[in-house]
Amino acid sequence: MSFDVVIVGGGLAGLSLACALRDTRLRIALVEGRMPTPVAGWDARVYAITPANADFLQQIGVWKHLDAERISPIYAMEIHGDGGAQLDFSAYESGMSELGWILESSLMAVELWENVKRQSNLGLFCPAVPSAIEMSEKAVVLTLTDGQKLATKLLIGADGRDSWVRETAGLKSIDTPYGEMGMVANFECERPHRGIARQWFRDDGVLAWLPLAGNRISMVWSTPDADAAELMAEPEEVLCFRVANAGANILGKLKQISQAAAFPLRLMRVPSTVAPRLALIGDAAHGIHPLSGHGINLGFQDARVLAGLLTANPEWLDIGSERLLRRYQRARREETVLMQYTTHTLRRLFRERLPGLKPLRNVGMNVTNAVPVLKNMLVRYAVGAF
Ligand SMILES: Cc1cc2nc3c(=O)[nH]c(=O)nc-3n(C[C@H](O)[C@H](O)[C@H](O)COP(=O)(O)OP(=O)(O)OC[C@H]3O[C@@H](n4cnc5c(N)ncnc54)[C@H](O)[C@@H]3O)c2cc1C
Structure with a gap:
């Protein structure tokens, strides 16, 4: 079988690329190991989607099909330092109607998948896993484990952070493990969150509460491996108490409404994300701390x-x-490197235990909060508009 573009990996990045190529003359194949499935209740994996990406999802015809009741706008952000400092941004002050939206991963994946299934210029290979890549001057041939061969002009690796395509094509990746896990879980809260995303830089990592539709929040707690293992082992009521307490009980009592899960975190840089007839996108091309x-x-x-x-x-x-x-x-290098560098530096700044640094970084936060130019730069970082 012969195609113009073969995409390996039908996660959010691979699916969105396939959708974006819908109204073109290109013949596309998508190879995915397992199809996305809806999650019962609330998915603990949620994403803060920037206005630029909401526009992209709109353009590729996906946004309007998402269940509006499950999309939560972010009207403001509160960032708390580890020594009492606070930094606030609001959409209103920044001249925007929202800073972004919180969406469940499975909600977007299922909708993108439905779109791709109906796409007339696309062949879907699922469940399917590739076993070999043969490169020649005129084409790439991807062999699947069931023996099928897909010839293409361009092969895309959208197969996540442990990308088989990247490894098999010999593209180097430089990993810096953080020794931390990102623990996620959803909670119902006693008090309304008012569309505010909150983040605490703490001695034991970074805790984020993202507003979900209704009186619910999604937590991402990036914390050292041992602390994450301890949190994961806590009975539900103890976890609720610890999470509420870590967020200064700002939203009152919490009740857990999803299973907790934890993901290992690492910075991953890929010096070259392309080769002749091959390109990497999504986590196959970069890894970044979730803070x-x-x-x-x-x-x-x-x-x-x-x-x-x-x-x-x-x-x-x-x-x-x-x-x-x-x-x-x-075209992608500058934003990716800048975002990785800024996030990595912010994390280091708050993890360093040097004497005197704690008051300094908290004073820095308060100063930033009072200086519009600095604040504006941080809003641009937060909404991905560098
Ligand atoms: C705790 C945590 C919180 C996060 N929070 C946020 C957030 O708020 N906002 C945000 O933007 N990002 C966030 N992220 C990052 C986000 O999860 C990833 O960037 C995103 O999921 C990457 O999507 P992807 O499509 O590139 O890769 P993946 O989601 O990894 O998809 C890869 C796909 O390829 C398939 N695949 C893999 N190998 C093969 C193979 N050999 N053959 C066939 N198919 C294959 C897999 O089945 C999968 O479907 C967070 C990450 C973590 C860990």
Whole structure:
């Protein structure tokens, strides 16, 4: 079988790229190990989606099909330092109607999947796993474990942070494990969250409460491995008490409404995200600490930019040419590196135990809160508009 673009990995990044290529002359194949399934109740994996990515999801025809009752706008953010400092941003002060939206991962994945299933220029291979890549000057041939062979002009690795495509193609990745887990769980709260996303920089990591529709929040607690293991082992009522307490009981008592889960965290840099006839997108191309909430936001922008370049490419120019793919790499490098660097530095600043640093960083937060230019820079970081 012969295609123009073969995408390995139908996570949010791979699915959004496939959707963005819907109204093109390109013949696409999507290879995915397992199809996404809806989660009963509230998915503990939620994402803060930036306005730029809400627009992208709108453009590819997905946003309007999402259940509006489950999309929660973020009107403001409160960031608490470890020494009493506080930094606040609001959509109103920044001249925006929302700073972003909180959406469940499975909600977006299922909707993207439904779109892709109906796409007439797309062949869906699922469940399917690749076993070999053969590169030649004119094409790439991807062999699946069931023996099927897919020939293509361009192979996309959208297969997540342990990307098989990246490894098999020999593209290097530089990993910096944080020795931390991101623990996630959802809670019902006693007091209304008023659409405010809250974050606490604490001695034991970074705790975020993201507003969910209704009186619910989603927690992401990035904390050292041992602390995460201890939290994961706590009975429900003890966990609720500890989470409420860690957030200064700002929303009153909490009641757990989803299973807790924990993910290992690492910074991953990929010096080269393209090769002849091959490009990486999403977590296959970069890993970032979740304190910024920008992982999938970077992935959606990879998909948007790559789809734009492929669509604009004249028919007589090869879409697998290294020249075109280098343009994609250049277009994505600055935002990715800046976001990784800023997030990594912020995390380090709050993890350092040097004497005198704690008061200094808290004074820094208070000063930033009072200086509009600095604050504006941070709002741009928070909404992914560097
Ligand atoms: C605790 C935590 C909280 C986070 N919070 C946020 C947040 O608030 N905002 C945000 O933007 N990001 C957040 N992220 C990051 C976000 O989860 C990732 O950036 C995002 O899921 C990456 O999507 P992806 O499609 O690139 O990869 P994945 O979601 O990993 O998808 C990869 C897909 O490829 C498939 N696959 C893998 N290998 C193969 C193979 N060999 N053959 C076939 N199929 C294969 C998999 O089945 C999967 O469907 C968070 C991450 C963590 C750990």
